[in-house]
Amino acid sequence: MRTINVSVNGKQYSHEVEPRMLLIHYLREVIGLTGTHMGCETSLCGACTIEVDGKAVKSCTMFAVQADGAKILTVEGLAAPDGTLHPIQEAYWTEHALQCGFCTPGMIMITKQILERNPNPTEHEIREGLDGNLCRCTGYQHIVNAVRTAAKAGA
Amino acid sequence: MTTTVTKLEKLVGKRIKRKEDPRLITGTATYVEDVKLPELLHAAILRSPHGAANIKSIDISKAAALPGVVAVYTGADILGVGSVVCAADLPGLRKPVHHILAQDRTYFVGHAVAVVVAKDRYVAADGVDLIEVDWQPTQAVTDPEKALAAGAPAVHPEWPDNTAFIHNQEGGDMAQAFADAEVVVKQRIVSQRLIPNPMETRGVVADWKQADKAMTIWTSTQIPHLARSILAGQLGLDENRVRLIAPEVGGGFGSKLNVYPEEALMGFVSMKLQKPVKWIESRRENFQTTIHGRGHVDYLEIAAKRDGTILGLKLKLIQDLGAYHQLLTPAIPTLSVLMMPGLYKFRNISAQVIGVFTNAVPTDAYRGAGRPEATHGIERMVDMLAAEIGMDPAEIRYKNFAGKDDFPFLTAAGLTYDSGDYAATLDKALEMIDYKGLREQQVQARAEGKLMGIGISTYGELCGFGPSPATPAGGWESATVKVEPSGKVTVMTGCSPHGQGQETSFAQIAADELGVPLDDVIVLHGDTSIVQYGIGTFGSRNTAVGGAALFYALQDIREKAKRFGAKMLGVEDGEVVLADGHCTDSNGNSVTFQQIAGAAYRGIVIPTGSEPGLVATRFWEPSNFAYPYGAHIIVSEVDKETGQIEIKRYLAVDDIGNIINPLLVDGQLHGGVAQGLGQALWEHGVYDDDGQLVSGTFMDYAMPRARMMPWIESAHTITPSPVNPLGAKGVGEAGTIGSTPAMVNSVVDALAPLGVRHIDMPMTAGKIWKLMQDSSIQEKKA
Ligand code: FES
Ligand code: FES
16 A cells, blocks of 8 residues: 545545556545546546646556646536536537537546647647547537637637 | 516527536536445456357355455356346247356357456456366357358357348238349348447446345446336346436447346345445446447348339348347347338338357347448448449439328338438438539549549438337337426436437427426436336437327326416416416416416315326327438548548438427437448457457447548438427437448449449458459459
8 A cells, every 4th residue: 555645626635545546546436536437448538538737647547656746637626616617618518519428528628638738729630639539429520619619718 | 467478489499508418517427337335345247258168167266265355156156037138029039048147158258257246346356367267168150151151160059050030021022023123233231240339338236225125226228117127027026126227328329228147147246245236347348248239241132124213122131149139139130121121112122131149249239220231231232223224323312212292101111101202302412512513523533533432322210119019118108297386397208318418308398388497397317216117218219209208298287287277367277378388368367387386286276177286197109110311422532542531521411300409419410420430431340250359449449539530511301200299200320320321332432433333341441452452453454
């Protein structure tokens, strides 16, 4: 067992964890934030995408101990404390960019990263940016629209 | 109390964003994996690594001794639990017994052999690694045509011919059609195995309460009530003491229209250990053990006159069933036979379906379920016929369409299509895409040595499952509308939407009928302790069947509300109208719907012959399926060097009847098209000859990603269905059904100058490249 200290969505946590525990399981089962989803366990679907120190990371492919000292942001940390949605969340809602919603937390987190790197992406750049994230429901068209809408909103 | 009643805007037909989204975009929805209970145990399953093998012995002692492991169970322990249920039946159908854990033999890679229950998921997985099985592998067979050959290994030793059933259907006189034919075109067409891959895998939590003899099961399913009935039977429990909850479900596409071994297995474990237990399927397990779709080899022959008049279609369909029957496995290919004639008026069909056992996971309903295969068949054959007689693919379709005055239209397969104007839909598509201009462009492109293709598919489908006689376990649907004393409205639907958006579209319907704000309506589903018995979500039935049940329940509420309103206004029953949330008499006096609801529960003013309360439940049985159709056109270009296919344009003109929420319809179409293009271009569930699933990860199974998808242009024509009061037809599967033949027709058209006349799916770049090498050789020889 090892002790780790992490900040998740602005809150400080300290826990003893097994060295083999995946970061996604730490977030979901130890901290209790179940918004981050496991879709493949093999870094191929992006459902588990979160931010670690400002960079998008697939949390199924990182151990909790590797996040010691890190600042983590998950989908639960996007809306303001009063419940006001993040512009990316608003854009996904307005554009009907989700159906079953399982891929959505990962899609929203990767959208944040796409727009941070390129605030005004073309359709092609958006599609390239989404390449690590699978959605089986939407055919991606409305997700592309949502990324555009979020970009316009200056997200 | 004369009041001015403000006219309310109708919500049906509007692009309204979804009511279900806030929880999904904030990460606060509850999927099965998110369910937590005190003292929850975790299960992991040992599975067969062999396509076919005898189990000589199993040693669980090391696993059982591992600290943290609570129990290990094998096939010997579960014999008291009922086997996996197949609800479909056909004359002479051979039904292998499918135990929830394998007995002395395994039949496919992934077949469940033992379950380890532990205090956490990591320890459970460690336990699985410590089980020692003495395997004796035997020869597997995974190709259905090889399985039919003499001397093939028997999947089930008791049936050495590997044949589960043979189903014949004739319509008209196919022999005469051949006799009258001036041209016959034949083709073998494969609809490959596909792996549904909802982004949420399956998962089960079971919680047995001995004192109440009550079981609660959370499971990721499309059919909560049917699953409850089946699981109660398997576990020997009273149906009313089993509560089944389909919480948030992360996609299904038919793969969760099923009851799998793990559901009863978790119930069994919870009863044994008197503790709640959770099992979450890994993606690898999902590939290997959740049903696959398609798996057809079709031998087709189309008979026609030289002027393009189609006389008949003959089909020999070899269905790869896998090792067992899941819930509907043998029924799926029979749907293909029903859809053989497509939108065309020819009078003769002849079909033989041979259901074949293979050492593979069972096939069953995957988005479209039997209809995509049929549509692909007829739409490919029509194109091949057109090429054979030198006719334009659009023209041959016009020549053979059932006419708009032919409805209700009885097809050669014995179905009665409800409504349509097929030519009008194709007109619209050809005009939108400038078909004439495109053909001119193509001449130019070809002259420049470019491989440009234009592919048309005019698909039809049957959905809105369906009349009960044609739907195993019933095809009706139910709805309850419960108005609270405040006038707030709760809808409980027997459907089990999992992304389709009925929490929104059903609220639109209810809000319009009752004249209440959209926000005043909530829609509940998926919990058998809350919702009246229902059938579930599959076969594009939510709106056409579940929506119709809701509509009639709303009419009951309206009638009762009017009687209360009349009584409150002191007039006769028939003298009021209910509109815009007000009940108004001929003098313009009115009471609001909310005042009526309050009075109905206050119980002081009760209309004669009525009773307090404002609740209605309806079960609605459709008299027929609904029949959406459409025209999809794809413009493509094939790269001569690499074989890469580029989609230049994708146009879909669909007629799905009346539309409740166009925003949701667009979403359904896009998703459906993505799955169809996935089949046409990339996806393929491949077993090797030893029974290993070689396409068993997202690295090896190419699901469409954002950069692979074209922009989809879409439009509609609208011919309401007369089958249900909403006039809706269904849209969930349309995109999947319409897209594959359009894609293949487009690429075959692009490669036609090289002498290519057919390509089987998936049309990967490698396959196209090889084909171009062959045809250029042929070209040189010619
Ligand atoms: S679960 Fe992490 S990428 Fe799929
Ligand atoms: S919305 Fe279902 S997987 Fe993306």
